[in-house]
Amino acid sequence: MITPTPQPAAHAAPGAVPAAPPAAPADAAAYFAARLAFHTDVADVHTALAAGTADFVVIDSRSTAAWDQGHVPGARHLPTARIAADAAGLLDRAVPVVVYCWGPGCDGATRAALALARLGYRVKEMLGGIEYWIREGYEVETWQGPRHRPADPLTAPVGAEDCGC
Known part of the structure; x- marks a missing residue:
């Protein structure tokens, strides 16, 4: 006789841990360390650029029309479709790259980061893209x-320098 495998409840009881338990601490540490190696956020990019301590170049991977509409000050424009042809003339492989696109609902920065990594560049994706740059x-x-627009209180604290994270 085959005993059926218990299935997780469709809805967890209030306050219950989800059906999948948290990872072991060492696994969680490895995952989160790796995630930070691949991503950065707009606040950290802004802080480094404003302080003049950026040891990276920022790339906007959007179209020319999008670039003209608004981009991170000091960023370089390199649309994803032009990376293979133009990256070598625009970027130094010794300098890390932070790439962004529209926002969290867009994989454009991920595609651009992949293209740059395949060409030998060290690259991070800026989470939130230009949307969160503006919203913050x-x-x-x-x-x-x-x-300049005021910060959106849903994404940035009102009247504070940073979120404190």
Whole structure:
């Protein structure tokens, strides 16, 4: 007789740990360390750029129309479709790259990061893209000049320098 494998409940009881238990601490540490090697966030990029301590170059992988609409000040424009042809003339393989696209609903930065990594560049993806750059209240360069919007209180603390994380 075959005993059926117990299935997790469709809905966990309030306060219950989800059906999949947390990873062992060593596994969790390895995962989160690896994740930080592949990603950065807009606040950390902004802090480094504002302090003049950035040891990386920022790449906007969006179209020219999107770039003109607004981009991170000091970023270089390298649309994903042009990476294979133009990266060598624009980037130094010894300098790490931080790439971004529209936002968390877009895989454009992931595709650009993959293309750059395949060409031998050390690369990180900026989580949140230009959407969160703008939502956190950071200035953008546009074809008409600099533009600044107030921070969105759903993504950045009001009246504070940073989120404290």
